[in-house]
Amino acid sequence: MKKNKNKPLIRVFIVVMLFVFILLFIYSSLNLKNIDYGYRMHELILREKVLNEEVDKLKSQKASLLNLKRVEEIVKKRLNYQYPRSDQFIKIFESK
Amino acid sequence: MIKINKKERNRAFILFILFSIWVLFIVYKLVKIQVFDYTKYISKVKSQSNRIFSLHPKRGTIYDCNGDVLAISIKTKSAFLSNKDKEESMKIYRLLSKKISLTIGERRNIKKRINKNRKFIWIKRKLEDREYEKLKKIKNNLSSKSTLGFIDEYKRIYPQKDLASHALGGVGVDEQGLCGIEYSVDSLIRGKGGKVKVLIDARGKIFEIEYLKQPVAGKDIFLSIDSSIQFFVEKELKRTLEKFRAKKGSVIVMNSKDSSILAMASYPFYDPSRIKYTSQRVLKNTAVSFLYDPGSTFKIILASSALENGVCYPQQVFNCYNGIFHIKNRTIYDIHPYERLTFEKIIINSSNIGAARIGLRLGKEKYYRTLKNFGFGSKTGINLPAEEYGILNSLKRWTNISVAFLSFGYEIAVTPIQMVRAFNVIAAGGYLIKPNILKGVDGIVLPKVRKIKILSPSTVHIMTSIMIEVVKTGTGKQTKIEGIDIAGKTGTAKKLKNGRYEDYYVSSFGGFFPAQDPKITMFIVIDEPKGKYYGGEVAAPLFKRIAKRLLIYLNIFPELDKRNEIRI
Numbered sequence: 001m002k003k004n005k006n007k008p009l010i011r012v013f014i015v016v017m018l019f020v021f022i023l024l025f026i027y028s029s030l031n032l033k034n035i036d037y038g039y040r041m042h043e044l045i046l047r048e049k050v051l052n053e054e055v056d057k058l059k060s061q062k063a064s065l066l067n068l069k070r071v072e073e074i075v076k077k078r079l080n081y082q083y084p085r086s087d088q089f090i091k092i093f094e095s096k
Numbered sequence: 097m098i099k100i101n102k103k104e105r106n107r108a109f110i111l112f113i114l115f116s117i118w119v120l121f122i123v124y125k126l127v128k129i130q131v132f133d134y135t136k137y138i139s140k141v142k143s144q145s146n147r148i149f150s151l152h153p154k155r156g157t158i159y160d161c162n163g164d165v166l167a168i169s170i171k172t173k174s175a176f177l178s179n180k181d182k183e184e185s186m187k188i189y190r191l192l193s194k195k196i197s198l199t200i201g202e203r204r205n206i207k208k209r210i211n212k213n214r215k216f217i218w219i220k221r222k223l224e225d226r227e228y229e230k231l232k233k234i235k236n237n238l239s240s241k242s243t244l245g246f247i248d249e250y251k252r253i254y255p256q257k258d259l260a261s262h263a264l265g266g267v268g269v270d271e272q273g274l275c276g277i278e279y280s281v282d283s284l285i286r287g288k289g290g291k292v293k294v295l296i297d298a299r300g301k302i303f304e305i306e307y308l309k310q311p312v313a314g315k316d317i318f319l320s321i322d323s324s325i326q327f328f329v330e331k332e333l334k335r336t337l338e339k340f341r342a343k344k345g346s347v348i349v350m351n352s353k354d355s356s357i358l359a360m361a362s363y364p365f366y367d368p369s370r371i372k373y374t375s376q377r378v379l380k381n382t383a384v385s386f387l388y389d390p391g392s393t394f395k396i397i398l399a400s401s402a403l404e405n406g407v408c409y410p411q412q413v414f415n416c417y418n419g420i421f422h423i424k425n426r427t428i429y430d431i432h433p434y435e436r437l438t439f440e441k442i443i444i445n446s447s448n449i450g451a452a453r454i455g456l457r458l459g460k461e462k463y464y465r466t467l468k469n470f471g472f473g474s475k476t477g478i479n480l481p482a483e484e485y486g487i488l489n490s491l492k493r494w495t496n497i498s499v500a501f502l503s504f505g506y507e508i509a510v511t512p513i514q515m516v517r518a519f520n521v522i523a524a525g526g527y528l529i530k531p532n533i534l535k536g537v538d539g540i541v542l543p544k545v546r547k548i549k550i551l552s553p554s555t556v557h558i559m560t561s562i563m564i565e566v567v568k569t570g571t572g573k574q575t576k577i578e579g580i581d582i583a584g585k586t587g588t589a590k591k592l593k594n595g596r597y598e599d600y601y602v603s604s605f606g607g608f609f610p611a612q613d614p615k616i617t618m619f620i621v622i623d624e625p626k627g628k629y630y631g632g633e634v635a636a637p638l639f640k641r642i643a644k645r646l647l648i649y650l651n652i653f654p655e656l657d658k659r660n661e662i663r664i
Contacts, residue, residue, distance in 0.1 A: 010112070017116060020123060038295070038303035045305070056170045059157075063165035063255030068327040084648070091653050092662045 145296045148308065153287030154250060155271050156314035158264065158278075160323040161358075161535055167264055167278070167368070169250040169271065173228045175219040176245050177210070185210050188234075188243055189219070195230040196220050219244075221269060222251040252278075258365040260326045262381040263319070263357075263480065263533060266371035274371060275379055277319065277533065279481045284537060287314035318536040320356035325349055328645045329359040333620075336638040337363050340625035346382035347621075347642065348516040352614035354544060355520055355529035357478070384476075384483040386621065387509040388602045391589025392446045392571075392631065394505030396606070397518055398455055399443050399562065401466035403555040407458045410558055412439045414453045421449040424497050428452050428504075440562045444570035446586060448504040455503030463499055464491045467508075469550045470518045471528060478513055478531045486510045505589055506597075512604075516619035519606040522559045522583070523614035526551030564611050572605065574636040577643060579654025581611035584639065586631035591624070600624050605635035609643060609652075616646055 064070075075081045129137055158167040175192070179185045189206060198206075198220060209217045223231065228246070235244045252267045265276015273282035290311030295304035329347050337345045349359040362382035366374045380386075402408040419433025430449050434441075442450030455463060467473070473488030487509035489498070501507045513531060521528050527547040536542055551559075563583030566572045571586040584607025591600040603625055608617040620635040628634055647654065 010109075013112075013116065017119060020119065024123075024126075035303050038305070039301060042294075042302040042305060053171045056154075056168060059165055060168045060170055060253045060255055063168070064253075066164065067256055068259065068323065069257070072327075083645075089648065089653065090662055 141295075146293060147296055148291060148293050151290040151292055151311040152248075152250065153289055153311050154313050155252065155267070155287065156285040156316045156538075158285070158317045158319060160260075160319055160321050160326075162322060162324075163318075164323050165255055166260060166319065166321075166323065168253050168255070170253055171248055172222045172225075172251040173246040174221040174249045175223060175228075175231050176247065177206075177217040177219055178243055178245055179210060179213065179215055179217055180240075180243065182210060182213055184240060184243060185217070188238065191234055192219055192231060192244070195234065196223065196227045222249055252369065254368045256323060257369075258367045259323060259330065260319075260321055260360065261365045261368050262362040262379075262383065263321060263360045264368050265481075266368035266374075269372075275481060276368075276381070277317065277480065278368075280479050281317055281534065285314045285317055288312040315538045317534065318539075320351070320358065320533055320535040321360065322358050324649060325646065326359040326361065328649075329642055330361045330363075330365065332638055332641045332645075333361050333363050334365075336622065336634065340622065340627060340629075340634055342622045342626070342634075343624040344382050344386070345620070345622040346386065346512045347638070348383050348512055348619050349642070349646070350516050350520055350531065350617045350619075352520055352523040352608055352617045355517065355524070355531045356535065357531055357533045358616070360533070381480065381482060382512065382621070382623070384478065384480050384511055384513045386511060386623070387484050387486060388621065388623070389508065389589040389592065390505040390510045390515060391587040391602065391604065392448075392451075392504055393515060393519075393585050393587030393604050393606050394508070394510075395443050395446065395451045395503070396522070396559065396563070396585050397466065397470055397472075398451055398458070398463070398503045399439070400522065400551055400555055400559055401463055402439070402454050402458050403558055404466065404551055405458060405462045407462070408439045408454060410438065410440045410562070413437070414439065414442060414450050416442075416447050416449045416453070419449070421452060423452065423456075423500050426497055426501075428500065440558075440565065443562050443585070444565045446566075446571045451503040452500035455499045458499070458503075460491060460494050460499045463502065464494070466550075467502075469528070469548075470521065472508065472510060472514060472518075476511075476513050476517050476531050479534045483513065484511050486514055505587065512619055512621045515604070515606055515621075516617060519585075519608060519619060520617040521551060522556055522563070523608035523617045526553060526556045560611055563607065567607070571630075571632040572607070572636050574632055575605065575607065575640045575643070577640060577647070577654060580609060580647065580652070582609040582639075582643065583607055583611040583614075584636070586636055588629060588631045601629035603629055603631040603634035605631050605639045607639060609647075615650065615652060616643070618642065 155169040157165060160166055177185050177189065189210060193203060206217060206219060231244070235241060238244060250271055252271060254264065263276055265278035266274050267278050268274050273279035288311065291308040293306045293308055294302045296302055329349055333345055333347050344363055346362045347359065348357065350356065351358055360383050364378050366378050413436050416430065416434040416437050418435055419430040421428045428448050430447050432445065434445065434447055437445065437447055437450050439454065442454065467488055473486050475483045475485055498507050517528070517531050526549055528550050529547050530545045532545055534542060560583050563585055564581050567575045567582045567584050572584045575582055575584055584605060587604035589602045590597040591602060593600060601624065603622045604620060606619040608614040618639060620638055622634050625634045
């Protein structure tokens with residue numbers, strides 16, 4: 001008689017405990033995942049920032065290299081080029 | 097099947113109960129910590145791992161009309177000393193000072209602050225990359241590493257150095273606009289700082305970010321300036337100013353169709369990144385803030401007014417009194433004496449007496465109305481700071497001879513930007529258009545400015561043909577380019593010094609081309625040239641040199657020899 005009385009109670013108890021365990025497990029794993037995502041997000045934000053800064057630096061370097069005074073100096077002094085005269089231009093008409 | 101006896105079952109049951117109590121205890125504790133004592137623990141966590149940082153916005157980039165960078169902000173490091181021990185700080189400073197460039201004043205200031213035992217001392221803000229590398233090495237070798245620190249800061253870079261310096265302006269050490277477009281669009285370009293709250297773990301790594309206030313990056317600005325045009329305009333202007341040992345000068349190149357500024361050069365130039373070492377005199381943008389008597393270039397306004405009001409016609413003849421004309425107690429002279437000249441010849445040969453006679457015929461009310469319509473005496477509204485209003489006396493203050501002197505550009509003060517806008521009225525078919533230097537913000541093209549019609553097509557037509565003749569046969573002959581019609585007008589005006597007109601001159605030339613379908617309007621002002629000083633000799637040749645380059649750059653081909661044409 002005693003045996004029959006305890007059995008369902010224990011089962012219910014086991015189920016409840018299991019449920020609590022599962023809940024705790026899910027809760028803590030979600031939290032851990034959340035924290036992990038936080039780290040990853042911050043890393044990515046930092047990387048994006050560094051890349052953006054790098055892009056800006058490269059843009060500035062490119063613009064400095066394209067500095068017209070510098071370009072003219074190279075073209076004139078190193079390559080010995082001259083500005084074209086207006087009579088050196090040839091006008092090309094496309095006949096319709 | 098395993099048989100379990102009663103004793104074993106009881107033991108298992110007790111174990112199970114104990115285990116359950118343990119689990120329930122954990123659950124209880126978790127609930128207590130996370131629900132009942134939540135506020136207590138959250139404040140503890142916050143104090144240990146929460147940090148709030150200010151986020152500095154990046155200042156927007158300035159591009160020219162072709163998308164070339166004119167100004168950009170990049171992140172740099174600034175070095176500071178955390179002064180805990182005077183002796184130690186001084187020792188470190190001596191080490192650092194050998195590795196970085198500092199002015200004498202800056203060195204003196206740092207030493208003074210160390211001796212005064214200030215806790216925070218800037219060593220150098222916005223270090224060069226190689227300077228930072230050197231200082232970083234020094235920091236790594238220091239015994240007290242915390243004494244030397246670095247802070248991230250943005251640094252404004254002007255890759256084209258002194259190109260378009262007056263239009264661009266410059267920024268201060270905290271990236272605030274000080275002058276030029278950097279100042280006038282500061283609120284747009286500066287952006288807004290933000291605040292971020294981060295959670296840091298025991299190792300100092302961030303694992304949670306919460307934006308308390310989102311930072312707003314400064315907007316990118318697109319100017320109407322074309323850096324290639326600006327480059328050769330500046331080069332030619334410098335050449336002319338050096339040749340004539342002039343005090344200063346300015347050239348404004350404008351798109352005739354919409355009054356957008358393609359180049360704005362004011363000499364002497366300066367490097368915007370060295371703005372704190374630049375004098376106020378050099379910083380002044382001559383194009384918008386130089387006030388001068390326009391002289392003969394103003395005859396264009398007079399002639400337009402006379403034609404528009406129907407007071408004169410091109411072939412009308414005026415007595416020019418052989419070069420000397422007395423009016424009240426004043427005398428007006430002509431450099432070349434003329435007995436009689438037609439209306440158009442007065443403008444072509446730039447006769448002051450003839451202009452005064454036209455002015456007197458026109459009358460002060462009508463002339464004043466035209467001057468107001470052309471916008472004299474008020475700012476053009478261009479997006480640049482320190483623009484002058486100019487000086488146009490109210491009609492009540494005009495004397496009986498004011499209209500005569502105003503006819504050839506005296507008793508009035510104008511700025512070069514006002515003059516280029518006035519010349520562009522004729523080039524734009526009679527419309528007054530506000531000059532603009534801002535083309536777009538963040539890739540969005542700004543709407544076109546409103547046009548106000550102030551001259552009729554017939555006036556524009558006559559004025560254009562007169563101005564073409566000025567270049568072909570008149571005072572502006574040195575501007576002539578074979579195969580292309582240029583419309584222009586020269587100007588030479590004495591300067592008012594200490595209340596008297598003295599022998600210091602302002603030479604100017606304004607014009608547009610191709611005259612039949614104007615694409616470019618240009619105005620040149622040269623202040624106090626030495627040797628030659630006539631507009632036709634100083635400013636006109638400069639106009640020609642720039643125009644020649646512009647024609648090539650803009651693919652406007654003069655009607656030249658047919659040998660230079662190929663049909664395919």
